[in-house]
Amino acid sequence: MNAMQVEAEIKKSQRLRELKIRIKNCCCRYCGGSLKLRRILYGNLSEGRVEIFCTDCDRIEYGVDREIFHVAKHFVQEFDFNMYPDNAGNVRTVQMNTAKVCDIMAWGCKNLGFLAYDGFQVPVDISQGIIGDDVVLRNAELEPEPEIETMDENMIFGRGSGDSTCL
Numbered sequence: 001m002n003a004m005q006v007e008a009e010i011k012k013s014q015r016l017r018e019l020k021i022r023i024k025n026c027c028c029r030y031c032g033g034s035l036k037l038r039r040i041l042y043g044n045l046s047e048g049r050v051e052i053f054c055t056d057c058d059r060i061e062y063g064v065d066r067e068i069f070h071v072a073k074h075f076v077q078e079f080d081f082n083m084y085p086d087n088a089g090n091v092r093t094v095q096m097n098t099a100k101v102c103d104i105m106a107w108g109c110k111n112l113g114f115l116a117y118d119g120f121q122v123p124v125d126i127s128q129g130i131i132g133d134d135v136v137l138r139n140a141e142l143e144p145e146p147e148i149e150t151m152d153e154n155m156i157f158g159r160g161s162g163d164s165t166c167l
C-alpha cells in the first residue's frame, strides 16, 4: 500500500466512524425513523460505498439529530408551516416541510457552534410540551457496532436520495 492508499483508507475509516455516530444520534428528516448503514455496490467495485439509509422511506438519508427533528415537526404542525403550497396538504408535504425546517435548524445550530458531526456540543433541554412523554431520544440498548447491509446499486437506481445540506 502506498502513502496515498493509506491516506484514503484512513479517510474511509474516519467517514465510517462518523456515519456510525450519525445513525446513533440522528433520525430520518422526513419520517423520523431510525437510520441504518448500507454498503452500496457500484458496478464491478468489490467494496462499494457505505451510506446512511432510512428503511421506512427506502432512500439514502443523511438524517438530523433527533432533538431537531421533534422541534421541527412540532413547528410545522403548530404553525401549519408549508413552503410547498402547490402540493396537496398530504403526509408527504408535511414530511417535506419537516425535512426543510430540520435543514434550517441544523444549519443554524451548526453555525452557532451548538452542533457538530458528533451531536450537540451543549446540553439540550428540550421542552416536554414539544417532545411528549412517549418519545425516546436515545436508545441505550443500541448495538455499539451497527450492522452494515449490502445493497446493489441497481436496487436503488431511480430512488430519491437525501442531501447533506444540513451538516
Ligand SMILES: [Zn+2]
Binding pocket: 028, 029, 030, 031, 032, 033, 054, 055, 056, 057, 058, 061
Ligand atoms: Zn424516513
